[in-house]
Amino acid sequence: MLKFLYAIKNYNNLIWQLxxxxxxxxxxxxxxxxxxxVFNPLFQVIIWSILHFSGFVNPGDVNMPYLLxxxxxxxxxxxxxxxxxxxxxxxxxxxxxxxxxxxxxxVLIIECIIRQCIYYFFNLLFVILTxxxxxxxxxxMSLLLxxxxxxxxxxxxxxxxxxxxxxILALDIAMAFDKFLSLVLFFxxxxxxxxxxxxxxxxxxxxxxxxxMITLPRNILILxxxxxxxxxxxxxxxxxxxxxxxxxxxxxxxxxxxxxxxx
Amino acid sequence: MRNSILEIQNVSxxxxxxxxxxxPSNLKNIxxxxxxxxxxxxxFWSLNDVSLSVGTGELVGxxxxxxxxxxxxxxxxxxxxxxxxxxxxxxxxxxxIFALKSGMHPHLTxxxxxFVKASLYGLTKNETESKVESIIxxxxxxxxxxxxxxxxxxxxxxxxxxAILTAVEPQLFIIDEGLAVGDKIYQEKCFxxxxxxxxxxxxxxxxxxxxxxxxxADRIIVMHKGTIIGDANSYEEAESxxxxxxxx
Numbered sequence: 001m002l003k004f005l006y007a008i009k010n011y012n013n014l015i016w017q018l019x020x021x022x023x024x025x026x027x028x029x030x031x032x033x034x035x036x037x038v039f040n041p042l043f044q045v046i047i048w049s050i051l052h053f054s055g056f057v058n059p060g061d062v063n064m065p066y067l068l069x070x071x072x073x074x075x076x077x078x079x080x081x082x083x084x085x086x087x088x089x090x091x092x093x094x095x096x097x098x099x100x101x102x103x104x105x106x107v108l109i110i111e112c113i114i115r116q117c118i119y120y121f122f123n124l125l126f127v128i129l130t131x132x133x134x135x136x137x138x139x140x141m142s143l144l145l146x147x148x149x150x151x152x153x154x155x156x157x158x159x160x161x162x163x164x165x166x167x168i169l170a171l172d173i174a175m176a177f178d179k180f181l182s183l184v185l186f187f188x189x190x191x192x193x194x195x196x197x198x199x200x201x202x203x204x205x206x207x208x209x210x211x212x213m214i215t216l217p218r219n220i221l222i223l224x225x226x227x228x229x230x231x232x233x234x235x236x237x238x239x240x241x242x243x244x245x246x247x248x249x250x251x252x253x254x255x256x257x258x259x260x261x262x263x
Numbered sequence: 264m265r266n267s268i269l270e271i272q273n274v275s276x277x278x279x280x281x282x283x284x285x286x287p288s289n290l291k292n293i294x295x296x297x298x299x300x301x302x303x304x305x306x307f308w309s310l311n312d313v314s315l316s317v318g319t320g321e322l323v324g325x326x327x328x329x330x331x332x333x334x335x336x337x338x339x340x341x342x343x344x345x346x347x348x349x350x351x352x353x354x355x356x357x358x359x360i361f362a363l364k365s366g367m368h369p370h371l372t373x374x375x376x377x378f379v380k381a382s383l384y385g386l387t388k389n390e391t392e393s394k395v396e397s398i399i400x401x402x403x404x405x406x407x408x409x410x411x412x413x414x415x416x417x418x419x420x421x422x423x424x425x426a427i428l429t430a431v432e433p434q435l436f437i438i439d440e441g442l443a444v445g446d447k448i449y450q451e452k453c454f455x456x457x458x459x460x461x462x463x464x465x466x467x468x469x470x471x472x473x474x475x476x477x478x479x480a481d482r483i484i485v486m487h488k489g490t491i492i493g494d495a496n497s498y499e500e501a502e503s504x505x506x507x508x509x510x511x
Contacts, residue, residue, distance in 0.1 A: 101366055
């Protein structure tokens, strides 16, 4: 963890320069750059809304308007997925820079986290707009959303750091996990309530850590309540432990990985 | 006797011959607490028992056929790779050019790229701002500063990359073929700059264009098959050692 503090203290300029490159320059050839940032979650919301309102999908008792349930859950899910995906590919997407310059790799991870948080903020505006549309009463508890998102952030960063190393050493394992993670969406209460469906499905959803890491921040944001503080702290502690293990693994492995990037 | 800025002792580095074959052992090693130093069947020594000492202010040239381990050695010195065996001690800030475009973005202007590249060397925004003018001046590209880096010629990219490095003010400057693409006048300007900075900066210059080292290098190291086979004090001596590698 000290390496992260060292990177923030001594390479904060590099973090901001990379943010500038990745946020602005990447979309320099586009007129509607911000739209592309929010487009994917929005696109998914449109598809699932059509399926729902056409009667093809029965989400069960979601405890709030379905569109609100979908937008809030989908934006949290994609935030987590992109965080994992971006961090797990840092060695590949920054290969040239890593091989030709010595700088702390933590800079790239911090930049990814900040960038995805900025993207999420744009998505959150869309969720808030939907809340206004449904005349949801604002609760000051909703301001605790960043705190309730911590387990999701820590968990995604931990997975991303672990698989950034595995992706270089054994690509097949990392790609299999990517596919597995895209399947997890369907076993997480993002598209439908966990009470619905087959008992086996209910059990999978119950043991899926994403269920709690998405449901609890969603409830805080939309309903302004959290009835399961104990669960929240359990997920927080587990995600912190995973993050510490993943950081230790990353630091042990990073030098061995760099020389294998182009093999 | 000058103070040493770089001490390399018995450094060896191994690489995989075939990545697919090495996947099981790579995974095993990554989860193992023990650092394995022996060679496995799918590996080879890229560097084998290399020792080198470089004094402050020296201008050192490194030559050798392709694959002789020059760049690997300098990547280890820069901290990009870690050696499997041996020790590397450096004193002071190191700056290296391994690839001209590295860290530079084609859609950013030359001026914007100065800030990106300088941040890679650990310079703050204020430090960079205070040096932008001298960088532009040194590069001789003032009229091109607001154009995208992507439209620069290879020579112009080399000029800007080198000019940014002058602002870093390193104690040890490593150049891996960084000046090969620049025009002759600019190359001479760079070599003169390196000579002028001798009192406070050491330079290691890797090149396959040996003539660059005439009237420049104090010492020329000749590498072959991962080892140092010669440490010459003159260009002629280095050339004769290099020629001998053709018969090895």
